[in-house]
Amino acid sequence: MWPDTPPTDRDRAAYADAVARPFWMDRLPPRPPAPPLTGLADADLCIVGGGFTGLWAAVHAKRRTPEREVVLVEGESLGYGASGRNGGFVSSSLTHGLANGLARFAGEMDTLHRLGLENFQGLCDDVAAFGIECDLEQTGELTVALAEHEQPWLAEEAELLRRFGHDVELLDAEAMRAEVASPTYHGGVWDRPGEALVDPGRLAIGLGEAAQRLGVRIFEHTPVRALSSAAAAIDVICEAGRVRADRVLLGTSAYPPLVRRAGRYIAPVYDYVLVTEPLSAAQLDGLGWRRRQGLADAGNQFHYYRRTADDRILWGGYDAVYRFGGPVRPELDERDATFARLSQHFFHTFPQLEGIRFSHRWGGAIDTCSRFSVFFGTAHRGRVAYAAGYTGLGVCATRFGAAVAFDLVDGRHTPVTALRYVRRKPVPFPAEPVRWAVIELTRNRLAAADRRGGERGLWLRTLDRLGLGFDS
Numbered sequence: 001m002w003p004d005t006p007p008t009d010r011d012r013a014a015y016a017d018a019v020a021r022p023f024w025m026d027r028l029p030p031r032p033p034a035p036p037l038t039g040l041a042d043a044d045l046c047i048v049g050g051g052f053t054g055l056w057a058a059v060h061a062k063r064r065t066p067e068r069e070v071v072l073v074e075g076e077s078l079g080y081g082a083s084g085r086n087g088g089f090v091s092s093s094l095t096h097g098l099a100n101g102l103a104r105f106a107g108e109m110d111t112l113h114r115l116g117l118e119n120f121q122g123l124c125d126d127v128a129a130f131g132i133e134c135d136l137e138q139t140g141e142l143t144v145a146l147a148e149h150e151q152p153w154l155a156e157e158a159e160l161l162r163r164f165g166h167d168v169e170l171l172d173a174e175a176m177r178a179e180v181a182s183p184t185y186h187g188g189v190w191d192r193p194g195e196a197l198v199d200p201g202r203l204a205i206g207l208g209e210a211a212q213r214l215g216v217r218i219f220e221h222t223p224v225r226a227l228s229s230a231a232a233a234i235d236v237i238c239e240a241g242r243v244r245a246d247r248v249l250l251g252t253s254a255y256p257p258l259v260r261r262a263g264r265y266i267a268p269v270y271d272y273v274l275v276t277e278p279l280s281a282a283q284l285d286g287l288g289w290r291r292r293q294g295l296a297d298a299g300n301q302f303h304y305y306r307r308t309a310d311d312r313i314l315w316g317g318y319d320a321v322y323r324f325g326g327p328v329r330p331e332l333d334e335r336d337a338t339f340a341r342l343s344q345h346f347f348h349t350f351p352q353l354e355g356i357r358f359s360h361r362w363g364g365a366i367d368t369c370s371r372f373s374v375f376f377g378t379a380h381r382g383r384v385a386y387a388a389g390y391t392g393l394g395v396c397a398t399r400f401g402a403a404v405a406f407d408l409v410d411g412r413h414t415p416v417t418a419l420r421y422v423r424r425k426p427v428p429f430p431a432e433p434v435r436w437a438v439i440e441l442t443r444n445r446l447a448a449a450d451r452r453g454g455e456r457g458l459w460l461r462t463l464d465r466l467g468l469g470f471d472s
């Protein structure tokens with residue numbers, strides 16, 4: 001399926017001059033940063049994290065109660081985390097796909113599917129209502145088979161999607177190559193509703209501006225060091241200041257959690273991305289891809305790729321890198337072995353683009369959990385709530401996760417907060433060093449399954465039976 005030779009010097013040269021920074025953040029119009037917090041601030045609600053979870057939570061909170069004093073603190077700048085580094089695939093799924101949802105939340109799947117579509121529509125409506133210019137394109141998503149054994153999977157996937165009312169097209173090799181010209185394709189499935197593409201950097205900044213217009217006070221470059229219970233309040237202790245808040249909502253994703261026990265459920269897994277320079281008209285012509293869908297391979301180890309608004313190709317995924325102890329640090333945003341492999345696989349998929357160069361390269365941490373979908377928790381006697389664990393599919397689901405976490409911290413009981421999906425936690429990962437060993441073994445077995453015609457060996461079948469897994 002993929003070359004078993006090492007990447008060549010040419011593969012490496014293609015990204016050697018790339019800017020080591022997320023493309024989305026590099027193309028943002030300049031803006032003055034919000035000030036860091038110094039001294040004391042009071043708030044009804046303090047949100048930690050200026051990614052999509054934190055930003056949507058700020059918007060939801062102000063919409064529900066405009067007079068509520070809402071403060072958002074971000075350790076770096078808005079969109080600095082996964083929210084400004086992702087592929088920009090907007091998926092309505094709250095369960096990392098229907099099959100995973102049915103395997104884990106069968107009894108609630110109709111509800112979760114409906115909530116996912118409502119949330120997707122809500123995101124589209126909010127983007128329009130707030131006037132956020134973030135290149136939202138409702139293109140649908142194409143999953144492509146790269147091997148014969150993957151074709152039946154796609155047929156099953158299409159049938160499942162249709163059962164849930166999706167408008168789906170199953171494509172044979174010829175039809176797939178007519179959509180996007182790659183000699184590697186054996187077929188595809190095009191899921192149209194509830195799948196879109198966005199510029200996530202512009203979405204994050206646009207949401208920040210919308211939140212500010214609603215009256216949210218934002219502080220950037222304000223890392224939170226700890227939470228401490230004070231009399232009838234929570235002290236959010238920052239580097240040079242403190243927020244005394246009635247309630248706190250954490251949207252800190254794969255970063256070290258401020259509620260320690262949440263860390264049992266999250267493994268920070270690094271994913272890496274390359275973006276090409278803009279394609280010429282002739283290069284685009286040779287590709288087809290006129291309907292601009294987002295694409296992903298069907299294998300366990302998969303790439304995701306898409307066109308950007310200015311006609312580059314974003315190409316990411318495949319290696320999902322877990323490091324011992326789960327560190328999240330800026331120097332881990334670069335990984336030459338992964339960039340080289342990504343470059344090699346790109347030219348294998350699109351040999352007609354030989355000679356094109358990559359303008360950007362970066363990596364980012366994904367908050368992987370064992371059920372591949374957001375989970376929730378509270379701490380400090382219900383005054384603190386968190387939502388994390390989106391496992392690489394949070395661009396859209398964060399809007400939902402933020403609403404649920406906000407309901408939890410606001411003490412509101414709703415049909416959604418009563419769902420097992422909300423009340424139950426994923427199976428925790430074991431502590432190190434077992435955690436690292438288990439994840440490495442699972443990654444290794446997933447790669448082997450891809451090589452062996454999809455056949456899942458004993459280890460993966462055991463995990464399946466226990467409802468455990470590893471994904472990005």
Ligand SMILES: Cc1cc2nc3c(=O)[nH]c(=O)nc-3n(C[C@H](O)[C@H](O)[C@H](O)COP(=O)(O)OP(=O)(O)OC[C@H]3O[C@@H](n4cnc5c(N)ncnc54)[C@H](O)[C@@H]3O)c2cc1C
Pocket residue numbers: 048049050051052053054073074075076077078079080081082083084085086087088089090091222223224225251252253254255256258271272273304316363364365366388390391392393394395396397398
């Ligand atoms: C390379 C990559 C590709 C991806 N592709 C897709 C995709 O195409 N589609 C999709 O749906 N999902 C994708 N994802 C996942 C998606 O980006 C995330 O699920 C989503 O952005 C999570 O948002 P968040 O707000 O929960 O976390 P983040 O965006 O990570 O935000 C957390 C924020 O909290 C801040 N923070 C952390 N700790 C502290 C602290 N102590 N004090 C103050 N601030 C703190 C961080 O600086 C950060 O800005 C991808 C992720 C990555 C890394």
